[in-house]
Amino acid sequence: MDFSQLTTQQRKAFDCDGFLVVANALSKQQVSALTEITDNKARAFLDKHDVPLRAEYNQLDLRPGLLKYPETIELITNASTVPLVTQLLSPNIHLHSTALIYKRPSDPNLPPMRRGWHRDIRIPRDLGHKNLPRVGIKVCYCLTDFHEKNSGLTLLARGSQELNGPLVIPKGAIDPQGLEICDLKLNAGDAFLFDNRIYHTASPNRSTRVSKVLMFGYAYRWMKQEVYLDNRDQKRLRSFDPVTRQLLGGYTDIDTPAWALQTWAKKNKVDPEPVPWHIETQE
Numbered sequence: 001m002d003f004s005q006l007t008t009q010q011r012k013a014f015d016c017d018g019f020l021v022v023a024n025a026l027s028k029q030q031v032s033a034l035t036e037i038t039d040n041k042a043r044a045f046l047d048k049h050d051v052p053l054r055a056e057y058n059q060l061d062l063r064p065g066l067l068k069y070p071e072t073i074e075l076i077t078n079a080s081t082v083p084l085v086t087q088l089l090s091p092n093i094h095l096h097s098t099a100l101i102y103k104r105p106s107d108p109n110l111p112p113m114r115r116g117w118h119r120d121i122r123i124p125r126d127l128g129h130k131n132l133p134r135v136g137i138k139v140c141y142c143l144t145d146f147h148e149k150n151s152g153l154t155l156l157a158r159g160s161q162e163l164n165g166p167l168v169i170p171k172g173a174i175d176p177q178g179l180e181i182c183d184l185k186l187n188a189g190d191a192f193l194f195d196n197r198i199y200h201t202a203s204p205n206r207s208t209r210v211s212k213v214l215m216f217g218y219a220y221r222w223m224k225q226e227v228y229l230d231n232r233d234q235k236r237l238r239s240f241d242p243v244t245r246q247l248l249g250g251y252t253d254i255d256t257p258a259w260a261l262q263t264w265a266k267k268n269k270v271d272p273e274p275v276p277w278h279i280e281t282q283e
Contacts, residue, residue, distance in 0.1 A: 001083065002083070003083055004080060004081075004084060005083075006087040006270075018157075018159060018160060018194060019156050019182070019192055019195065019198060020084070021184065021186065021191075022081055022192065025078060026080075026190075030071070031189050034071055034214065042100065045060040046102070052105065052106055053107055055106035055107075055204040056113070059103045059104075059202065061100075063097065064228035066099075067098065072098075073244065076216065081193060085139065085193060085218050086261060086265065089219075091258045091261030091262045091264065091265045092262075093247070093258070094218070094248070094249050095247045095248060096121075096217040096218055096229075097138075097215070097216070097225075097226045098217070098226075099214070101211075101214075103210065105208055105209065107206075108206040113174070113203070115155075115203075116202055117157070117167050119196065120217070137193050137218055137219075138193070138215050138216070138217040139191055139193050139217075140153075140191060141189075141191045141216075142186050143213060144212045147185055149183050150183065150206040151205055151207040153184055153186070153203065154194075154201070154202060155175075155181055155183055155200060155201050155203045156182045156198055157176060157181060160176075160197075161197035161198040163199070183203070221258060243260045243264055246259075
């Protein structure tokens, strides 16, 4: 995996906002090749009858079967984004989830759609909201332009990763109060990273074209991969380079050190300081 340095400004922005935009994360050739693959995966959805008055019927969220192609395998170690994820988390990570999200146009005159504000990986259900740790980061790759509001991109509540409780949404409203709701304006080929703790939600596509994104989620190796990724074909894994093999879950024992990305991080001088089990005190 090629190296991209996470700048001090980028780290501060991610820590403060809970997300980070990466312009030109994909080349035009990559966007074209990935769109051809994903259009084929989404063919039944794209060919069905329009239901413009029901926004909830106009979305495809497809998760299994996205890693059968060389182009999507290459995305696992995308040099514009994954090195940043590694530096924001640590080398001890793997691919946690994948998703293909298509949204067909809905009637722009419909009333605001009910949201689904949430945090990822569901850890609040067991640990509550207070002092949640950052354990995962998703990378959203835009395969279409998102130049206008309400054109189908995930909405983000800026800074909400620091909240110690549920969102406060006034009765009759659809969005939380006291937070900036970000509907990013991006080009095809751009990407954004977002913290598992930030509150976010799907939004309708009120544009005149189908919106298309690919999402790859990364998490610490002690977080179980989504079930559709937990299929360790050792023969296939051995055909990949060491970093891709690690990210695909090639180390079956989480106590096995993350050699591939640890070596990568050390080579590029971004290996984290070790955390000691104990320290000695002076008598």
